[in-house]
Amino acid sequence: MPAKPRRSTPVRGRAKVDQHKIYRVFVHIGSHERVGTLDHVKLDYACMSQPPTDERSGIRRLHAYASGHAIETLRKAGRKVEVLADAMAEGKRLQKLVGKGDRFEGGRRGPGGIGKLV
Helix, strand or coil: CCCCCCCCCCCCCCCCCCCCCEEEEEEEECCCCCHHHHCCCCEECCCCCCCCCCCCCCCEEEEEEEEHHHHHHHHHCCCCEEEEEEHHHHHHHHHCCCCCCCCCHHHCCCCCCCCCCC
């Protein structure tokens, strides 16, 4: 039986953050609010999957990477920010899962193609 994937859980309350670290966060925004209203804060959210809008409350959660300084700025502005994980520590943990072997045998073998040449 395969192991269950690890899921990071949001830190409850106002998690203390280091100003110089990068974190993976959820930033709560209103249903009629554009993400562009957060342009004054440096957030990286371009290629991240976004969770669905909560139908009952209409609150959207923006999944993003943010510095500790950006998190504090958002919180001072009255935004709810859920800190999910320290991005650097999470990245180092995931790098350990990447294989170290030479799957191309020193250039003697290339990646497999898709389909068959007819």
